[in-house]
Amino acid sequence: MTTHHLIVAMSPADHGLRSQLSRTASALGASVAFLQLGSPTLGTELTRLAEAGAERIVLVAVTTSRLSPGVSWLRRIADAWWREHGDRPPQLATAQRLFRSLDELEVLWTEATQRATPVRGTGPGLQSEAWEQVPRHRHQVLVCRGPRCTAAGAERSTEALVMELMRHELGDDDVLITHTGCQFPCNHAPVMSVQPDDVWYGKVDPDTAREIVDTHLRTGVPTGNQLSRTRAR
Numbered sequence: 129m130t131t132h133h134l135i136v137a138m139s140p141a142d143h144g145l146r147s148q149l150s151r152t153a154s155a156l157g158a159s160v161a162f163l164q165l166g167s168p169t170l171g172t173e174l175t176r177l178a179e180a181g182a183e184r185i186v187l188v189a190v191t192t193s194r195l196s197p198g199v200s201w202l203r204r205i206a207d208a209w210w211r212e213h214g215d216r217p218p219q220l221a222t223a224q225r226l227f228r229s230l231d232e233l234e235v236l237w238t239e240a241t242q243r244a245t246p247v248r249g250t251g252p253g254l255q256s257e258a259w260e261q262v263p264r265h266r267h268q269v270l271v272c273r274g275p276r277c278t279a280a281g282a283e284r285s286t287e288a289l290v291m292e293l294m295r296h297e298l299g300d301d302d303v304l305i306t307h308t309g310c311q312f313p314c315n316h317a318p319v320m321s322v323q324p325d326d327v328w329y330g331k332v333d334p335d336t337a338r339e340i341v342d343t344h345l346r347t348g349v350p351t352g353n354q355l356s357r358t359r360a361r
């Protein structure tokens with residue numbers, strides 16, 4: 129049986145690690161896919177490998193972000209692909225743990241891939257009722273994960289934002305966090321905007337992110353650091 133190994137980068141932040149991921153994958157005889165934002169996507173890479181004749185594919189999750197979803201998410205997406213892939217999909221399996229660094233991944237690679245757990249298309253898939261409706265929410269924060277904002281520290285700012293929301297027990301019913309591509313005012317990176325208030329913030333470091341939560345998202349009053357806007361002609 130031909131087995132292929134696939135390293136799956138799990139968080140929106142991980143597409144910034146593309147070159148390191150490629151080096152590690154090459155050293156381990158694997159390929160790389162991205163669960164979010166980056167390409168190739170997991171589905172695209174699974175389809176490519178299946179069409180190339182892979183009979184078994186072992187998925188190994190890795191991230192450097194504290195905001196990454198867990199391995200259960202990888203299994204859900206893989207499970208959905210398996211169900212939808214036609215008559216004879218390759219066998220899929222996932223390593224049981226999420227690796228937090230590429231060094232750790234390399235050290236524990238053999239053990240992790242040997243103990244991978246099969247995915248058989250019998251999991252809950254992607255049909256959860258919780259995902260039928262648009263969530264109720266007061267605010268939506270659009271976090272720019274474009275190239276300039278990512279380079280300027282969007283990941284740390286986003287972590288601070290999420291931790292502060294959790295500290296105040298604000299969930300998706302209060303504030304939805306949505307990662308985006310470039311929002312355009314790149315010179316003010318990292319950029320976040322708060323909707324539906326249409327308030328834009330620039331130079332959002334972790335302290336500013338916490339202030340956005342403490343002031344704008346809790347009391348409805350925008351803070352400093354707002355970006356001025358071009359007047360309409």
Ligand code: FES
Pocket residue numbers: 272273274275276277278309310311312313314315317318319
């Ligand atoms: S990359 Fe964030 S505004 Fe352009």
